[in-house]
Amino acid sequence: MRSIIDILDLSVEEIDSLIETAQDIISNPGEYAHLCDGLKLATLFFEPSTRTRMSFEAAMYELGGYVLSMSSAASSSAAKGESVADTAKVISCYADIIAIRHPKEGAALVAANNASIPVINGGDGGHCHPTQTLADLLTIYREKGSLKGLTVGICGDLKFGRTVHSLINAMSRYDGTRFVLISPEELRVPDYVINESIRKKGIPYIETEDLDGSMPELDILYMTRIQRERFFNEEDYLRLKDSYILTADRMKYAGKDMSVMHPLPRVNEISVAVDDDPRACYFKQVLNGKYMRMALIIMLLKDAGKLNGTGVSGSRTIQL
Amino acid sequence: MNIDPIKNGIVIDHITAGKGAQIYSLLGLDSLDVSVALIRNVSSKRLGKKDIIKIDAEIPVNFDIIGYVDPGATVNIIRDGVTVEKKTMEPPELLTDVIKCRNPRCITTTEQELKHVFRLYDAETMEYRCIYCETRAE
Numbered sequence: 401m402r403s404i405i406d407i408l409d410l411s412v413e414e415i416d417s418l419i420e421t422a423q424d425i426i427s428n429p430g431e432y433a434h435l436c437d438g439l440k441l442a443t444l445f446f447e448p449s450t451r452t453r454m455s456f457e458a459a460m461y462e463l464g465g466y467v468l469s470m471s472s473a474a475s476s477s478a479a480k481g482e483s484v485a486d487t488a489k490v491i492s493c494y495a496d497i498i499a500i501r502h503p504k505e506g507a508a509l510v511a512a513n514n515a516s517i518p519v520i521n522g523g524d525g526g527h528c529h530p531t532q533t534l535a536d537l538l539t540i541y542r543e544k545g546s547l548k549g550l551t552v553g554i555c556g557d558l559k560f561g562r563t564v565h566s567l568i569n570a571m572s573r574y575d576g577t578r579f580v581l582i583s584p585e586e587l588r589v590p591d592y593v594i595n596e597s598i599r600k601k602g603i604p605y606i607e608t609e610d611l612d613g614s615m616p617e618l619d620i621l622y623m624t625r626i627q628r629e630r631f632f633n634e635e636d637y638l639r640l641k642d643s644y645i646l647t648a649d650r651m652k653y654a655g656k657d658m659s660v661m662h663p664l665p666r667v668n669e670i671s672v673a674v675d676d677d678p679r680a681c682y683f684k685q686v687l688n689g690k691y692m693r694m695a696l697i698i699m700l701l702k703d704a705g706k707l708n709g710t711g712v713s714g715s716r717t718i719q720l
Numbered sequence: 721m722n723i724d725p726i727k728n729g730i731v732i733d734h735i736t737a738g739k740g741a742q743i744y745s746l747l748g749l750d751s752l753d754v755s756v757a758l759i760r761n762v763s764s765k766r767l768g769k770k771d772i773i774k775i776d777a778e779i780p781v782n783f784d785i786i787g788y789v790d791p792g793a794t795v796n797i798i799r800d801g802v803t804v805e806k807k808t809m810e811p812p813e814l815l816t817d818v819i820k821c822r823n824p825r826c827i828t829t830t831e832q833e834l835k836h837v838f839r840l841y842d843a844e845t846m847e848y849r850c851i852y853c854e855t856r857a858e
Binding site for chain 1: 834
């Protein structure tokens with residue numbers, strides 16, 4: 401059974417195909433409105449989340465499907481001590497596809513290894529968050545017209561930020577990518593990510609603490625939040641949380657075409673005043689995330705044999 | 721120093737000097753009810769010094785453990801005093817329940833009876849990482 405745990409579970413060609421599907425959904429939403437009639441998505445969220453869970457649920461509703469939702473570990477059998485493996489087996493009896501978020505790294509893989517239906521990783525601790533990366537890729541594609549030849553700046557918590565690692569893994573597969581990694585010393589990208597995704601592929605990169613000095617050369621500035629929940633030590637969190645704040649004033653250092661992205665939620669790392677800047681793309685990312693999740697759900701349900709070879713919806717036949 | 725030849729059993733040879741005790745321990749040879757010899761710092765033309773383990777019975781051996789601790793070691797199966805099989809160990813692709821993941825955020829710390837599985841990422845540096853959280857094995 402095909403599941404998506406890591407962005408690298410998808411080939412570049414499959415990502416191209418998902419982007420194509422998402423673009424078609426954006427242009428022709430009505431044509432997809434009944435594609436998943438009668439099918440059920442289970443959202444198993446063992447960790448607080450608003451946007452990712454709702455994005456998955458909105459995606460399934462807009463495909464005509466149903467949603468079975470578990471929004472916190474406290475309200476589930478996990479509170480009684482049930483394992484992730486058992487939960488995945490049980491939910492496989494009720495639903496056609498699972499989206500899971502869990503605070504433990506690797507939980508989505510355990511779910512996928514035990515479920516008899518496709519599993520989508522909606523975030524497993526500080527490890528992977530592939531659907532956020534799909535949202536990021538569609539946003540970059542729509543803003544820049546291509547995923548190739550871009551200088552990508554990533555700023556903030558590059559150590560614990562799962563979206564950061566997934567984005568680096570994904571963008572490192574496109575020709576001409578260059579990374580500018582902006583963070584405090586303590587929150588730099590882990591060595592294994594640098595080695596595997598950047599150094600071994602010979603991709604140019606720099607690590608720096610200087611946001612202002614880096615901005616003029618960037619096509620993308622991907623801001624991230626310093627996440628309190630990833631720290632064992634409150635003192636470290638308080639010391640580092642305000643390391644980088646992007647203000648309207650600081651945007652003067654950026655080129656006129658630099659896109660500002662953020663996986664959200666933000667706390668204070670992007671000033672609200674930046675929202676009105678036409679280069680701010682983070683709310684577009686949210687919407688793009690829903691479309692890419694729709695495309696991914698379609699792909700996995702098709703692979704699982706839950707959708708027919710063609711989806712007849714509205715006035716058009718959609719080739720699946 | 722003389723150790724009697726084995727008639728039926730296993731000889732783990734060409735162990736890098738100093739690694740014999742680790743292999744002995746990880747294979748659980750201390751709990752066997754058969755004769756086992758761990759010979760350390762034996763002279764070796766190829767290695768200078770080496771360790772050897774002799775087990776006086778043909779027990780099931782987890783070759784992955786030997787390949788993980790000391791790729792290049794050899795395992796000889798002896799029957800009726802004759803070497804019937806000789807294997808040179810290589811690093812296994814997957815290492816199951818030999819070492820534990822030390823990442824407190826890993827699902828292996830909470831999930832009931834979940835096997836600790838590591839995958840070989842780099843054969844040159846012998847780098848293994850947890851398949852769940854990708855933390856490097858210590």
